[in-house]
Amino acid sequence: MHGVFPQIDPVIFQIGPLAVRWYGLMYLLGFVGAYFVIRHLAHRRELELSSDQLSDLLFYGVIGVILGGRLGYTLFYNFAYYIRHPLEIFAVWEGGMSFHGGLLGVVVAALIFCRRRRLPALLVGDILVTAAPVGLGLGRVGNFINGELWGRVTDHPWGMVFPGAGPDARHPSQLYEAVGEGPLLFLLLYVLHRLKVPQGAIFFSFFLGYGAIRFVLEFFRQPDAHLGFLWGGATMGQLLCLPMMLVGAVGLVVVLQKKGRQ
Structure with missing residues (x-):
């Protein structure tokens, strides 16, 4: 006996042409949650960050997520289509965002912000990546509500039959990712803040930790239909x-070795 997808209406309410969707609400809650996490950690790590600077930093992050996420999806997941329809790259309301592209966008935006405000980039990076799991976890909940990015076929009793995915029960992989990329990753990074590790260690731990969690959970997620399985049966x-994991591991070793020589 398998579960059935709960068929949650992706639209919370609609007033005329304006529709408020659960997925958009998850994004909004993610940014609000990130704001409070950044403010808390800035105080804890003794980073002098005024309210205006905090708002500006979050604004830079939002722009980085949107531009990087969209460009990343265009390049990594559907380049052949968008090279034929370049104007549709700007149709972000139709969906299609890449986490890895969004991450690169945030890193670039944060570096620009730190350079302009003369703030320590590694410390700011430590704080930003700890706030990221709030939005990541909520975003996966939004994927589940939308009934998208479902998992691979399974005979486990908690498998679900998703609309548009055929008659077979599938892993609710969005919920696996919501837990792994959300509270689990946040807890790991927050503990490192309490241990007072050197600047940059948390930033690179995020790369390593997220990469490892996502890599494992991809075994339960159905790959994009237009890409399928790639080299060696791996997904995109x-x-x-x-x-990402390589950068995290190398960066972590360099930061810790540098601390050890001091």
């Missing part, structure tokens, strides 16, 4: 996580 998400 797994292939993008490999360099």
Whole structure:
């Protein structure tokens, strides 16, 4: 006996042409939650960040997520389509965002912000990546409500039959990712803040930790239909996580070795 997808209406309410959707609400709650996490950690790590600077930093982050996420999806997941329909790159309301692209966008935006405000980039990075799991976890809940990015076929009793995914029960992989990329990753990074590790260690731990969690959970997620399985049976998400984990591991070693020589 398998579960059935709960068929939650993706639209919370609609006034005329204006529709408020659960997925958009998850994004909004993610940014609000990130604001409070950043404010708390800035105080804890003794980073002098005024209310205006905090708002500006969050604004830079939002722009980085949107531009990087969209461009990342265009390049990594559907380049052949968008090269034929370039104007549709700007149709973000139709969906299609890449986490890895969004991450690169935020890193670039944060570096620009830190340079303009003369703030320590690694410390700001430590704080930003700890706030990221709030939005990541909520975003996966939004994916589940939308009934998208479902998992692979399973015979486990908690499998669900998703609309548009055929008659077979599938892993609710969006919920697996919501837990792994959300509270689990947040807890790991927050503990490192309490341990007072050197600046940059948390930033690179995020790369390593997220990459490892996402790589494992991709085994339960159905790959994009237009991409399928790639080299060695890996998904695009797994292939993008490999360099991410490498950067995290190398960066973490460099930061810790530098601290050890001081």
